[in-house]
Amino acid sequence: MSSIDWGDAPTWIAAVFAGGAALFAGLTIRSQRQQISEQREFIGEQSQNLALERAELRAAEAARRSAQAKxxxxxxxxxxxxxxxxxxxxxxxxxxxxxxxxxxxxxxxxxxxxxxxxxxxxxxxxxxxxxxxxxxxxxxxxxxxxxxxxxxxxxxxxxxxxxxxxxxxxxxxxxxxxxxxxxxxxxxxxxx
Structure with a gap:
């Protein structure tokens, strides 16, 4: 029968946990990058929508402002x-x-x-x-x-x-x- 060297077991267990943590951190970072990319795309679309709304509001305000003068x-x-x-x-x-x-x-x-x-x-x-x-x-x-x-x-x-x-x-x-x-x-x- 072989004997187990328990002196290396904590090192192996720590290495397995560290590898699992690194894998989990990598997956989390990848997921966060995807979320950030989606958020940037959403913010870009919202910025375009807000710019169009601002332009419409300015045009409506200019029309109201000039209605009497016309x-x-x-x-x-x-x-x-x-x-x-x-x-x-x-x-x-x-x-x-x-x-x-x-x-x-x-x-x-x-x-x-x-x-x-x-x-x-x-x-x-x-x-x-x-x-x-x-x-x-x-x-x-x-x-x-x-x-x-x-x-x-x-x-x-x-x-x-x-x-x-x-x-x-x-x-x-x-x-x-x-x-x-x-x-x-x-x-x-x-x-x-």
Whole structure:
């Protein structure tokens, strides 16, 4: 009969347990790596979904924000003759009609001509101008829902001067945003 050397038995048992622990740790690490990979993929998908939701919310907010401004329109004529094509026909002054088609009041409504001249605004007693002989118009402090105001430019001596000083509208909506509408009807915020 052979005898067992019990001195090596604890070493063998420890080696078997260490091997089992190493195998278990390796399997655990492999499982965790797979879980981490799946979590990264899930987080990536969630990030894409959140980015799309943010874009939709921004678009909805921009539409809400511009809804009132889109209802404020500007039409212009020269000396009372409607010129939809923008042709002048020898007239010496712009007349601009601003209509607030929204359900709320807009404020600080003013029309500028070119880079230099602001319009005079119509009042019940005629047109008001600043004391600097018409270079700066008086803005209409408030234009109520469904209301219209007319502005006029200074007189110019040549058709080229009139053509180079086309009208542009600026106003503040009920939310406090400042908007501009150019001669072509393009609407933009003052920051754009």
């Amino acid at each position: 209802q404020v329109t500007m039409t212009y004529t020269t000396n009372g003759q409607l010129q939809p094509s923008g042709s002048l026909g020898g007239y010496d002054r712009w007349w601009v009609e601003v209509v607030n088609g929204s359900d709320e009041t807009v404020r600080n409504v003013i029309v500028r001509f070119g880079d230099t001249y602001d319009a005079a605004s119509a009042t019940e007693n005629g047109f008001r101008r600043h004391p600097d002989r018409g270079r700066r118009g008086v803005p209409v402090a408030a234009l109520g829902p469904g209301r219209t105001v007319t502005f006029q430019s200074p007189r110019w001596s040549s058709e080229a001067t009139i053509d180079n000083n086309r009208p542009a509208l600026q106003f503040t909506d009920a939310a406090g945003a400042i908007w501009r509408r150019d001669e072509h009807g393009v609407l933009a915020t003052a920051e754009e």
